[in-house]
Amino acid sequence: TQLLEQSPQFLSIQEGENLTVYCNSSSVFSSLQWYRQEPGEGPVLLVTVVTGGEVKKLKRLTFQFGDARKDSSLHITAAQPGDTGLYLCAGAGGQNFVFGPGTRLSVLP
Amino acid sequence: NAGVTQTPKFRVLKTGQSMTLLCAQDMNHEYMYWYRQDPGMGLRLIHYSVGEGTTAKGEVPDGYNVSRLKKQNFLLGLESAAPSQTSVYFCASSNLLRSPLHFGNGTRLTVT
Numbered sequence: 001t002q003l004l005e006q007s008p009q010f011l012s013i014q015e016g017e018n019l020t021v022y023c024n025s026s027s028v029f030s031s032l033q034w035y036r037q038e039p040g041e042g043p044v045l046l047v048t049v050v051t052g053g054e055v056k057k058l059k060r061l062t063f064q065f066g067d068a069r070k071d072s073s074l075h076i077t078a079a080q081p082g083d084t085g086l087y088l089c090a091g092a093g094g095q096n097f098v099f100g101p102g103t104r105l106s107v108l109p
Numbered sequence: 110n111a112g113v114t115q116t117p118k119f120r121v122l123k124t125g126q127s128m129t130l131l132c133a134q135d136m137n138h139e140y141m142y143w144y145r146q147d148p149g150m151g152l153r154l155i156h157y158s159v160g161e162g163t164t165a166k167g168e169v170p171d172g173y174n175v176s177r178l179k180k181q182n183f184l185l186g187l188e189s190a191a192p193s194q195t196s197v198y199f200c201a202s203s204n205l206l207r208s209p210l211h212f213g214n215g216t217r218l219t220v221t
Contacts, residue, residue, distance in 0.1 A: 009149070033209060042113070042199050042212025043152075088151065092207040096142075096167065099152040 002027040002093045004100035012106040016078050021103040023089035024071045030092045032065055032072045037086040037102070046074075079107045111135050115200050115213035122190040122220045130185040130216050132200030140203045141183040142167075142210065143175060145196040152199065158183055159206070190220045 004025045013019055023032070031050045035043035047056050049065035049072060056063045060083075062075040076083055084107050090097040113134045122128055132141065139160050144152040154167030158177040172194060174186045183202075187194060197217050201210040 004151075031207065035210075041214050042201070043210075044212070045209040048209060090152075090210075095206065096154055096157060097207070097210065099144075101149050101151040 002029075002091065002098045004089055004091055004098055006087075006089060006100040006103050008103060009101070010104050010106075012108065013079055015081060015107055015109050017107075018075070018077050019079060019105070020073055020075045021087055021105070022071065022073050023100050025091060025098075026070065027091070027093060028069050029098075030069070032069070032092070033090045033097070034063055034072070034074055035088045035090065037088060038084075043086075043088055076105075079105075081107045081109050083107050113200055113202055113211050113213035115198075115216050117216060118214070119217050120219070122187075122218065124191060124220060126190050127186070127188050128190065128218075129187075130198055130200075130218075132183045132185070132202075132213060133181055134183075134200075134202040134211070135181065136202060136204070136211065137180070138202035138204050138211070139180075140206065141177065142201045142203075143173070143183065143185045144199045144201065145169065146199060146215070147196050155185065155198075190218075192220045194218065195220045 034046045037043040052067045052069045054065045060077045086102045088102045089100045142157040143155040156175040161180040200213045
């Protein structure tokens with residue numbers, strides 16, 4: 001069974017700070033996606049990474065896929081209150097996705 | 110654009126009651142999925158469908174049934190609800206296998 005772990009589980013920071021959250025597994029994934037979920041809504045896709053070592057940037061968010069395609073990180077520069085939410089990683093393995101438990105981020109003004 | 114629509118948004122059931130959750134998508138997607146989300150456990154796949162008339166079991170299928178009679182609709186049924194089925198249920202769709210998932214806004218189900 002493929003499993004994804006995410007750390008930290010919870011993170012509360014002040015506006016303007018930088019942060020990194022992690023998504024780790026002992027399994028290799030063909031691709032990995034990051035989603036953000038706000039209260040009362042479904043997850044929304046942020047990015048898909050496919051190639052080992054790949055780095056993608058989305059404004060203040062930087063996503064990296066590990067060289068061995070077993071792990072990924074999400075770095076947010078100068079966090080804003082609008083970044084508050086649950087960040088989920090999902091690995092593509094077999095026919096379907098495996099989701100991590102998420103990192104709940106709170107950015108305080 | 111409606112995207113993925115789930116009904117109802119909230120429901121409270123007594124143990125042993127039955128209900129059906131409806132998911133509708135207007136993106137002409139082939140693949141549809143039902144997930145449940147519980148605190149600290151992420152999203153777990155219940156059942157999925159790779160096209161009209163097809164269904165398959167996911168990670169946690171016990172106690173649930175599904176049907177995909179029309180391409181745009183995916184129904185999740187609970188025949189005899191149990192407190193362990195208290196959760197938030199999400200429907201999702203995608204165009205291709207392992208392509209990005211489009212989620213509905215969820216159904217919060219409480220079984221007492």
